[in-house]
Amino acid sequence: MKIIVANWKMNGDLELVAKFIKEINLVRTENTVVVCPPAALITSFSDFRYHIGAQNCSCEDCGAFTGENSPKLLKSLGCRYVIIGHSERRTLFNETNESVYKKWEAIVRNGMSPIVCIGETSEERSSWKETISNQLKPFIGKQIDSTIVAYEPVWSIGTGQIPEISEITDVLTFVRDLLKTNTKLLYGGSVNSKNAPSILNNADGVLVGGASLKSAEFSKIIQGAD
Ligand code: PGA
Numbered sequence: 001m002k003i004i005v006a007n008w009k010m011n012g013d014l015e016l017v018a019k020f021i022k023e024i025n026l027v028r029t030e031n032t033v034v035v036c037p038p039a040a041l042i043t044s045f046s047d048f049r050y051h052i053g054a055q056n057c058s059c060e061d062c063g064a065f066t067g068e069n070s071p072k073l074l075k076s077l078g079c080r081y082v083i084i085g086h087s088e089r090r091t092l093f094n095e096t097n098e099s100v101y102k103k104w105e106a107i108v109r110n111g112m113s114p115i116v117c118i119g120e121t122s123e124e125r126s127s128w129k130e131t132i133s134n135q136l137k138p139f140i141g142k143q144i145d146s147t148i149v150a151y152e153p154v155w156s157i158g159t160g161q162i163p164e165i166s167e168i169t170d171v172l173t174f175v176r177d178l179l180k181t182n183t184k185l186l187y188g189g190s191v192n193s194k195n196a197p198s199i200l201n202n203a204d205g206v207l208v209g210g211a212s213l214k215s216a217e218f219s220k221i222i223q224g225a226d
Contacts, residue, residue: 002031002225003148003184003205005115006212007055007083012037016213017044023215024222025049031225032205034081035212039069042077053081053115056089059102061110071103071110082107083115083207085135087154101138108146115148115207117188118175122155129174136178148184149175150207156189158210162199163189169202193220200225 012020017037024033025048033050045052058068074082084107085100100116107114118135120128132151139147151171156162163171172185187199188207196206205225211217 002200003186004031004033004222004225005053005081005083005150005186005188005205005207006033006035006218007086007188007207007209008035008037008041008213009055009088009209010038011213012041014041014044017041020215020218021045021048023219027219027222029222029226031222033222036081036083039074042074042079046078051080052078053083054079055083055086057082057084057103057107059099059106061106071106071112075110075112079112081113081115081148083117083150085117087117087119087121087152087157091154097135097138100135104139104147113146113148115150115186117150117152117207119152119154119156119189125153125155128153128171132171132175133178136175140178144179144181144183148186148205149179150186150188151175151203152188152207158190160190162191162195165198165202168199172203191221193217193224196221197224 034053036053036055054074057071061072084103089095104114120131124131184204186205186207187203191206191208192211
């Protein structure tokens with residue numbers, strides 16, 4: 001069973017949602033498909049055949065936190081998954097390994113599955129083990145069966161460059177050894193319908209950014225996972 005996650009980032013509108021639902025609802029798969037649109041679009045996915053997730057959430061269930069989205073509310077809107085620790089959140093919004101862990105606790109507390117993003121920058125490429133160990137440190141020894149980890153090398157996101165498949169498997173093996181659980185391990189970063197099949201042969205799934213905004217391309221990625 002593979003997991004195919006669409007991360008729309010801050011893209012999309014009601015028109016794209018309608019087109020996406022119409023086209024992706026025609027695709028049949030036994031694999032898990034999740035779309036993570038901007039929070040304001042979540043409720044417009046009520047007719048979607050597959051799962052909905054969020055791209056971020058607060059670590060608090062409610063209160064005076066202007067502009068934040070509560071995990072409790074996201075759950076009540078039908079979200080099953082929440083992406084946390086995406087590199088864009090880490091670099092542009094100062095998310096730290098500690099704040100990612102607090103969000104993780106809130107997501108689990110509210111009965112959803114966290115998708116924890118990890119990955120090294122291009123400067124850290126030769127010392128990726130250190131970066132990834134630090135990012136995962138809060139989770140080691142914890143009960144994280146419902147958690148999904150997405151390895152997304154920062155230098156690969158939106159650049160069209162992907163690591164060699166052997167490099168991806170080296171990192172996923174390292175993560176598996178570190179966490180010592182059956183956590184599902186995804187790869188993300190410049191995934192498209194051409195490279196997805198070989199990545200999916202070596203990972204539990206993919207996290208797809210840009211290519212998930214084109215429903216024809218995203219359909220092909222889903223179909224290639226069967
Ligand atoms: P990309 O983004 O597929 O556009 O590289 C992936 C991500 O940031 O999750």
